Amino acid sequence: MSDDDWIPPPVLVAVDLVIFTLRDSVLQVLLVERGIEPFRGAWALPGGFLADDREDVLAAAHRELKEEADLDASRLHLEQLGAYGKPDRDPRGRVLSVAYLAIAPGLPEPRAGTDAAHATWTPVPDILDGRVRLAFDHHEIFGDGLEWARSKLERSALATAFCRETFTINELQQVYEAVWGLGLDSRNFYRKVQAAEGFIVPVGAERREGRGRPARLFKAGDRTTINPPLVRPAAEAREGKS
Amino acid sequence: MSDDDWIPPPVLVAVDLVIFTLRDSVLQVLLVERGIEPFRGAWALPGGFLADDREDVLAAAHRELKEEADLDASRLHLEQLGAYGKPDRDPRGRVLSVAYLAIAPGLPEPRAGTDAAHATWTPVPDILDGRVRLAFDHHEIFGDGLEWARSKLERSALATAFCRETFTINELQQVYEAVWGLGLDSRNFYRKVQAAEGFIVPVGAERREGRGRPARLFKAGDRTTINPPLVRPAAEAREGKS
DNA sequence: TCAAAAGTGTTAGTGATACACCCATGG
DNA sequence: CCATGGGTGTATCACTAACACTTTTGA
Structure with missing residues (x-):
């Protein structure tokens, strides 16, 4: 913390959500189609700005989760991935985004009439092989979220x-x-x-x-960490079991 | 990202640094003594606000590292721990802090004449056993940094x-x-x-x-990840080697 | 009675721990 | 020549991947 009385520059703070679910045994992530510039028509992670200057960042993530995916806090994991604050990540101005990862059991298609009307579940493989491109730095956030989930499965x-x-x-x-x-x-x-x-x-x-x-x-069960862990194989073997 | 034209509330963005070093085979963390309220006279992690609204958050961490510990970027690891954004974490107003972890080889006592003049290396055990208390939510940040370093040593x-x-x-x-x-x-x-x-x-x-x-x-060596990993023992054995 | 999915037993290989032991150096 | 720290060999144990095998069901 600075000790003098110079005034630091204000920054807009947003939250972005990487919401994973499983549908038909395929990992899917929730994306929204942008209706305005920049990146109009492109896909992006759901998210939004803090509602007011008293709102907790985690609370904002929960609120967006409710608005965009109609998911309340029960049976839900919400974990912070980190802050994404490159000065040019949003062409509209200085925006620092705190990314959260959410995990949800199999969900129906997002319903019309909610904020999530234009949101869709997208298979993770479609993003990994480049068939779906993401706006802003959301590909980086998505990648961090996927790796986080993969590694967390081992010990939690x-x-x-x-x-x-x-x-x-x-x-x-x-x-x-x-x-x-x-x-x-x-x-x-x-x-x-x-x-x-x-x-x-x-x-x-x-x-x-x-x-x-x-x-x-x-x-x-009641434990959040599992012991011994389920370690994923390093790199071999695809399909073909037994 | 919100699609309407309502103006979101601005927030002050700071960086805080958990800077670890090893002195006399003891893990130490850099702390500064606060000269002003709040928490005047208490110990805190070094850090500061963004210099201007074009400064990258990571660049701000590097700048503070240079100012507070006189450390440039060579032979240095800097990793983001996450964002700490509880609305009441700073009594002066809404401040969101992005915490970074820095690792440095054995360093001399901070020199007078720099911003780090009132900074001191503090043994990590002194904080763990409660002999040194930290201001703001810095104890939580410190704890996250320590656990991060401990677990990263295994595979990196x-x-x-x-x-x-x-x-x-x-x-x-x-x-x-x-x-x-x-x-x-x-x-x-x-x-x-x-x-x-x-x-x-x-x-x-x-x-x-x-x-x-x-x-x-x-x-x-040139690899950043090590394989096979050096896994730390779960929980037993203190001191007494060989 | 057959296919399919759930669930059990067994074995060979891998890797970690513990510790006996040898090597090189300074006093 | 002995204490000290560097470095090597090896037995034991735990754990795991692989896979043969049994059980229980629907068709």
Whole structure:
């Protein structure tokens, strides 16, 4: 903090959100189509400015989450990715953006009549292979968010946030496979998640869908960190399990 | 980004720095004593506001680093910890601070005549056990910085940033021990750091100081991530190595 | 009775820890 | 020649990937 009485320059503060969900076993991120310049017609992460100078930054993220994706705070993870403050990142002026990552269980298509009317879920692979380009520095924020989620899956119980109240181990595995972008051995996965104490707890019931033996149902445990961790493979093996 | 033409509230943006160094094999952090209210006489992290509305946030961190610790950008790591933006974190008004972590090799006592004249290196243990209290939310920032450094030591070549141009493996081990706050087996450490390809490269020379066999000298390699990682023990063992 | 999905057992390989041991140097 | 720190060899243990195998269901 400066000790003299010179007045520092004010800056506009915004929040941007990287909201991930899982739909049809594919990792998807929420994007909005910009209606005005700059970047009119381009895709961007949802976000917005602080509502007033008393609003907490995290609270602003929650408010935008509600406005843009109609998601309230229950069953939700919200984590700060960091601040993005390059002077030229917004051609309209000096804007510093604090980015947050949100994880949500499978969501329906955004509904008309809300702020999220022009928002759509976009498959993460479409962004990774360049088929969808993002405005501002949002590609960088998106990339940071994806890497954050991928690495957090290893040592935290984050994956259960993608699931509904109860879920099968196979559903949980599909979360890991979708976020990490690779295939896992279902039998080893089965034991690993159960060995992590407090990660998931059996709920007693079973679920039957189509053929095959019914799967036991689980719910998220109370621990937020899992031990031992589920470490993702370094770099090999795609698809083709068993 | 908001699509209407309402004017969002401006916020003052500051940077705060968690600057770690190693002195006498003890991890130390740079603190300044506040000369004005609020928190007059208390200890705080060095930092300051953006110089003008064109200054990059990272550039401001570099500038403060130069002003407060007389450190230029060479042989230096600077990483963003995140944004701290609670509305009441600064009693003077709305200030959002972007925190950075800096790592520096052993530094002399800050010199008089610079902005850092009233700054001092403070042992990290003194803060951890509550003997030194910090102003604002700086204890939280400090804690985040310490945990960041501890975990980054596992998979990145960060530790070499604490060392001088050339160093012995024992000096590198002292970095790990000081940051992690525990003792390591020197013989296993010796092999582990050399097994990590591109982490350190031998420089051919040796160093002799006092009795004992001379140690080979190394310099930092070109890789920034190390593989396999040096994982810190979960929770046991203090001091007493070998 | 067959295919498919859930769940179990077993083994070979990998890597880490602990520690015995040898090497080189200064006093 | 001995204390001290540098450096090497190796047994033991834990953990994991791979995969054969059994169980339970729907068609």
